[in-house]
Amino acid sequence: MFQLGSGEFLARLCSIATLLFLAHRYGVVLVGVYALAQGMAQYSLPFIDFGLKHVGARLVAQYPRASQEIVQQVQKRRFLMAALLLPFLLFYAGLTKLPPELKVYLFFFAAICTLHAFSLDWAAWGKEHLHLVGLARAIVPASTLIFLLLGRNSQHVLWWLVLGSAIGGALQGIIFWVWWRKHKTAAEQPGDALSVIRDSLAWRRTSIMGMAWLCNLAFNAIDMLMLGVMSNPEQVGLYSAAYRVMNQVLYTYYLLTQVLYPQLSRQNSEERVRMLRPRILLSLLGTGAFIAALVTISRRPIITILFGHQFLMAAPLLLLLAWALPLDFLTSYLSNAYIAWGMEKKILLCTAVAAASNIVLNLIWIPAYGATAAAVNTLVSYMILLISLAVAGRSAKELVTGAQPEAEMLV
Secondary structure (H helix, E strand, O other): OHHHHHHHHHHHHHHHHHHHHHHHHHOHHHHHHHHHHHHHHHHHHHHHHOOHHHHHHHHHHHOHHHHHHHHHHHHHHHHHHHHHHHHHHHHHHHHOOOOHHHHHHHHHHHHHHHHHHHOOHHHHHHOOOHHHHHHHHOHHHHHHHHHHHHOOOOOOHHHHHHHHHHHHHHHHHHHHHHHHHHHOOOOOOOHHHHHHHHHHOOHHHHHHHHHHHHHHHHHHHHHHHHHHHHOOHHHHHHHHHHHHHHHHHHHHHHHHHHHHHHHHHOOOHHHHHHOOOHHHHHHHHHHHHHHHHHHHHOHHHHHHHHHOHHHHHHHHHHHHHHOOHHHHHHHHHHHHHHHHOOOHHHHHHHHHHHHHHHHHHHHHHHHHHHHHHHHHHHHHHHHHHHHHHHHHHHOOHHHOOOOOOHHHHHO
């Protein structure tokens, strides 16, 4: 966690500094526009990966000697998905309730994120080179912050953010390819292992993981994009401020789930069952509830200190969103474990149900209640996801003691 967190901490610091600078200098509306651009970028990454990041990392962890074959197949598909993404970004930017010049900015900021297709962060993750993965994550946020400060006196400050993101994304891709040239493995696995790899990377397999991850993102972050279409930039800005506070806690927690992923991928059924003991799950729930109580008590000072008095209307939103923390501590742990154990179909079903409930509730209530409705709907959807994951776990053949891991069965 320390290896991954060293770079993640710098990335979070730069992202927060960028947001706070925009909040204090330009106000709620510009923060809302920037939040929409980041929301589009956030959706771009899993569309490009489309299941390949998790499946690829899992295969690299299981078959390290076949990593060269895995990288070639994964990267070819990621480039294709990046090209297919661009029309969707243009379509959404046109739907937002913004002036034309800001719609153009939204599209270009999100389009820059297609540079993610060149990154080999997933391969480094599978090989557990966590220090490199962590440090590389700080490159784009740091570059964005630097160019924001350089262009702070410009009338087109948002375009300086685009430039910083582009340079950071290109630099990140270059660093990972240099690393890969030094660490790629020339030896190959036996033919039966290669056939398992090709089967695991087939469209019919990875598309399940891709859809599951997009549903998970829709469940987590669709509120921001729906507010951009159905409400106004001020509501987006307030919701973004509250959500950012909650996310800083979650990003720290996600270090644990990401570090565990390669290890979980190698577990047998008995080890998997031990990872779901009540003592572990209740500890996660209690830790999340304790942090949520602290955030609830100090919500107004936190909002005022970080964003300024003009964002105080976000305090009630933070009160609601804080109690998503204990639920997320459980759902993220279970989702990460299920994916590592090859339970993509279960995850797809669970996240699809949760995402659909969130979208339907938002369509009903956001037009009338704006960001408040989005926050309440988030809590309801978390409960639905947690119940779905619990039911899926009880019926999963992958958790039956004595069963073999999926990769072993395929061999």
